[in-house]
Amino acid sequence: MKKTFQLLILCLFLSFTSCKTLIKIINRYYPPLSTTDQQIISIEQNLALIDSINPNVGVHINKNVLDEYLPIEIKKLAENASDKTIEIRKFEPKLYFEKQAIQIKADFVFYLSEYEVSIQGKLLGFSSLSTNRDSLYVRNAFKTLSIKKIEFKNKPTLKEIVLAKLIKPIFDNFITNINGEMLKKPSVVYLGWKEALKFDPKNIFKGQTTQVTSSIQIINRYLKHSLILVDEEGISIILEISDKKEPYNVDKVTNSTNTIGVNKLFKKYKNEFKIIWNSSFEELNRNTEISLSINKSVLSSIFNKAFSKNFQVSSKLKNKKEKFSSKVEVEKSKINCQKVREPFKYKRYKRDKCDWSCMKTATVGICPLCKKVKVEDPVCVTTRTACNAKEETKVAADNLKYETERAAHNVIQETKVAACDVVREANNFLALGKLSGHTSGIGEVNIDFNRFHFSNDLSSLDISYSGKVNYKLNSKLNIQPMDLGYVFLCQLNYFKSTSSKISAELKQQTTALKLTTKKEDDNLIITTKIEPVKFKAIINPSPLHEMFKDPKFFGSCSVFYGFLGWASGTAAIANVFDFIKLSPEAELILMGKVNGQHQLDKIESKIKPIKFKINSGTDMKADIYWSEKSIDFIHIRE
Structure with missing residues (x-):
């Protein structure tokens, strides 16, 4: 019994020694992963651009977000990459954020049924980052592996070197397959900056009465350059965008001449990155999951480009029936x-x-x-x-x-x-009757804007405009005598309906408007209000002119006409108001003059919240904040 136990121990020792040797042989095929070259090249590529980039958009993605989504995606792709030669019993990838690098380490347990062997170890690789349109692309790839443990179900009959040469192609094929899967399906982080900059200038005037009638440009923005920073907190990106669609190229550094090492080079790059970030955006809040910051000057430039040419807005005028009434006193x-x-x-x-x-x-x-x-x-x-x-x-x-x-x-x-x-x-005055009536009308105000310029910080809007008012006035006059009025006013009741035209030129006006913001539901509203547009107009013909030209008025109200002045219609019109008392506005209208004003609808631009997303994952809604330098879209984990 003792000899049997000793023999078993010896066999296990020989088996262990044999597996240990096999592990060493296989690991020799796969050198340790080094990201130093990739780190240095990435840093130098970004440093080459850092002095010339115009920081328009800033993005920060906390590593926790990527830790939550990317390993799951990688695991799914690994399962898709396995074939009959490998049974995946365990595959747990993790991300490690370093100085301008993201390493992937996946603990695995594979079972090779052909050789009845279980192999435990780590797959090692890294992620490369690129920006395209309004998304961040994370392309993952495994480069090497490290075997930790091998267990055969039965003692192998082949030598270690032979086994190693048989196992290596299986691993090589798996790495090729999973890298192919990950290349076809990169992880995409939707950042939504293009959506945040969507703006239809024709909707700038908020109301049902005012419409932009001239052709106005709808402005698009395209990605021009980007800086990417990777550190232990996550990924930060600075984007420069342009109104021209240009090929997006990165000046690649293929042969580094760096001699100061990764640590010093990264420290230099990170410091310069922060300086540029803080010049255009608010300081990063590391508690956020994902944030998008758009410098206010970007939105300002889009507004100004859209309104760079003269444009016209039209506004409908429709007055309700305005009644007036006065005693006629002499x-x-x-x-x-x-x-x-x-x-x-x-x-x-x-x-x-x-x-x-x-x-x-x-x-x-x-x-x-x-x-x-x-x-x-x-x-x-x-x-x-x-x-x-x-x-x-x-x-x-x-x-x-x-x-x-x-x-x-x-x-x-x-x-x-x-x-x-x-x-x-x-009585000093005698009431002889009543003059009453009403006015109503419909028309249009056309405003020509030849300047519509937003300040870089979106604090003010400078406008310059002129215009024209066209209006059709409908009026009705009634004179109803009473008591002595049948002698000294009109022998009969008199009424007259008229239709007149109003036309007025609006002189050039220039003003600076203060822009304010407010939250409305989940939206951020940038708004301002133009002071009422004032105008002076002539009514042709005036209601009173029409009355005095009416033979019926002379026949019915000859005594009153005599009071007003037989010879001159104009003088008679002026004398009317010696006998009646109306509001100044009503008097002017009856005389054929208008000192009016029209309130244009308020100016508004609505910025809607965006939803970040990684691949087909859950939408991550961002709240909008109006900061000193930028407009910030921030998603915080609930």
Whole structure:
């Protein structure tokens, strides 16, 4: 029994010694991973650009974000890369962030069924970074491996060198396959800076009444250069963007002449990177998962480019019905109460003349000695006399009636004059009626902007503009007399509807507007408000001119017309307001003048939040912050 146990120990020792030798042989095929050359070349490539880059956009990706997503992606690709020769029993990749390098170390346990062997070790590689459009591309690759442990199910019959030569192609093939998978499917971090810069200038005026009518450019931005910094915190990127689409090339450094070593070279690069970052963006907050910072001058340049040419906005004018009403009052000095007398009207009796002839022809004597003579017919004369007597009676009766009614009429008129005098003496002004009406209209204001310039820090907007107002005014005037107004104002109610045109030129105006920001839901709103556009206009024809040209007005209101001035329509219009009291605005409109103003819709630009994403992972929504130097989109883990 003792000998059997000793033999077993010896076999295990020989087996262990054999596996240890096999591990050494296989590891000789795979030299240790060194990233020094890649680090130095990356640093020197970035240093070559650092003095000339214009920092427009800054990005920071915390290593925790990549640690969460990339190993999962790499593991999936490894599983896709395995074939019948390798059974993956364990594959756990991890990322290590160093000075301008990201190393990948994947602990693995592979089972090679053909040789009934379990192999444990590490695959080693690194990630290369590049920017394209609005995304960061992480391309991973394994370069070497290190075997830690080999266990055979049965004692191998082949020598170690033979086994090593058989196992190596299997590993080489796996590395080739997984690298091919990772090359086809790089990890893509969507940064969204192009989305953040989306801007439709035609929507700059927020409202339903104002529209941009001229052609305005929609500005795109393209990636020009980038600086990438990798340290123990994660990845930071500075981007320069341009309005021209140019080939995106990196000046590659293939043969480094560096003699100071990675540490000193990286320290120099990191310090210069921070200086540039802090000149355009807020200091990095290491607690954030992903942040995107856009220098305000970038947004300003997009706005200014979009509005670099003159453009026009039109705004609809539509006024609701504006009513006005006033008593028509006349000074007592202008009231002659004798005019209230109405002429006595009486239809006198027209008597019959009763003057018909009563002559007739009669034969006198005995014929043939007879002769004819004219004589009055006594019956006729009697009848005529009776007729005259009757008519005289009627005339006398009519005269009596006339005098009676005339006396009564005079009494009434004297009473009316007396009543008028009482009213006249009791009041300085007499209310004779009411003038009322309304105005409404529709039109358009066209504003021509020849300057629309945002400051670099988006604190102000300088504008210069001129324009024109075209408006159609509809109006209605009513004059309703009352009491004495039927004598001294209008004999009948009067009304007049008119339609007039208003046209006004807006003189060149220049002003500086302060820009402010506000949060609205999840959006950041940059906004300002233009002071009301003031204008003076002539209404042609004016409502009162139309009234004075109306024959119906003269016929219905001749006394009032006489008060206002018979000779001159213009003078009469000016005199109207001696009798009525309206608001200054209503008076000007009736006279044909407008001192108006129009409020344009407020100017707004909405910046929407963006959503970061790695490959097809969960959206990472970013909150927007308005900082001193930049507009920041920050995602913080909840």
